[in-house]
Amino acid sequence: MPDASPAHTPYDGTSKPFAIGLKQAEPRDWIELDGHLETYLAEKDRLYAEIPDRVFVAEPDTRAAQQEVLDLLVAHLTERFPETYKLENGRCAIAGAGRSVEVAAPGDNPLIAASKLVQEDLILMRQGEDGWRLAAGSLCFPSSWRLTEKFGKAIHNIHGPVPGFGPGTRMAELIARMFDKLAVLVERFNWSVQANGELYHPLSDRQRLARSAEADSTFPGADVAGHAFIRVERQTLRKLPASGDILFTIRIHLDPLAVLARHPDRATLAASFAEQLTSLDRDQLDYKGLTADRDRLVAFLNGMVRAG
Numbered sequence: 148m149p150d151a152s153p154a155h156t157p158y159d160g161t162s163k164p165f166a167i168g169l170k171q172a173e174p175r176d177w178i179e180l181d182g183h184l185e186t187y188l189a190e191k192d193r194l195y196a197e198i199p200d201r202v203f204v205a206e207p208d209t210r211a212a213q214q215e216v217l218d219l220l221v222a223h224l225t226e227r228f229p230e231t232y233k234l235e236n237g238r239c240a241i242a243g244a245g246r247s248v249e250v251a252a253p254g255d256n257p258l259i260a261a262s263k264l265v266q267e268d269l270i271l272m273r274q275g276e277d278g279w280r281l282a283a284g285s286l287c288f289p290s291s292w293r294l295t296e297k298f299g300k301a302i303h304n305i306h307g308p309v310p311g312f313g314p315g316t317r318m319a320e321l322i323a324r325m326f327d328k329l330a331v332l333v334e335r336f337n338w339s340v341q342a343n344g345e346l347y348h349p350l351s352d353r354q355r356l357a358r359s360a361e362a363d364s365t366f367p368g369a370d371v372a373g374h375a376f377i378r379v380e381r382q383t384l385r386k387l388p389a390s391g392d393i394l395f396t397i398r399i400h401l402d403p404l405a406v407l408a409r410h411p412d413r414a415t416l417a418a419s420f421a422e423q424l425t426s427l428d429r430d431q432l433d434y435k436g437l438t439a440d441r442d443r444l445v446a447f448l449n450g451m452v453r454a455g
Contacts, residue, residue: 157336205283212390213258291350375404417451
């Protein structure tokens with residue numbers, strides 16, 4: 148599934164871990180499309196068929212906002228990628244994937260139809276008395292969290308396990324103000340390292356605490372680099388004009404750590420990646436599940452630097 152070269156390399160120093168790191172994005176770049184579209188959509192189909200209650204949640208009064216997302220998405224996709232997306236008799240046909248999605252009459256939860264068009268996960272945030280909460284979402288590719296565990300929670304409580312981002316922190320206050328004032332499409336990047344190439348990568352808060360307490364290696368055997376995958380999240384935020392809700396998209400990119408060896412700037416990337424890993428404190432390492440493996444990952448990256 149991975150491309151020959153990573154699509155995004157936030158570990159090159161352009162995005163710092165455990166920072167907000169938002170920047171304005173071009174509207175035409177809202178959704179990313181690559182040659183793995185069918186792989187992602189097929190995996191979404193499997194998850195919806197096998198564990199629908201774990202990958203989709205919605206408050207009952209969010210249907211209009213869900214429909215707003217679907218309408219915006221269909222309009223964007225058919226204009227931005229006309230060679231891939233076409234409207235035909237109330238359905239959006241996806242060229243090359245041999246599939247189409249009912250968009251004229253999408254049922255009770257239009258966000259499901261929207262999610263079946265793209266590789267991104269889609270989360271609706273709604274403002275309430277306790278701030279912005281997760282009111283609906285399609286999350287097929289979680290990066291070590293569970294949708295059902297965060298459903299209905301305010302953003303500062305969702306971020307509770309993240310070092311420095313929980314309730315009462317400066318970061319929580321900054322995020323709340325940013326949500327309140329959001330006026331343009333923005334994006335940010337995040338990265339983690341996992342021991343396989345699975346897109347569906349859930350983790351409960353209880354499992355995270357147990358993992359932190361044990362601090363065991365998450366990689367089989369001694370060859371950490373041989374099993375490690377870099378998981379990059381590209382996240383976007385946009386305020387919906389009609390509902391006033393905020394749509395949070397999450398696009399996952401997975402690349403074997405070894406793919407860096409084929410990158411033309413491999414030494415620079417490896418050096419920056421090693422520096423970011425080295426800068427993480429114990430709480431941050433625990434959160435990312437890298438406490439037991441950080442030094443071996445850094446050693447592999449430093450070897451790449453020396454090799455030039």
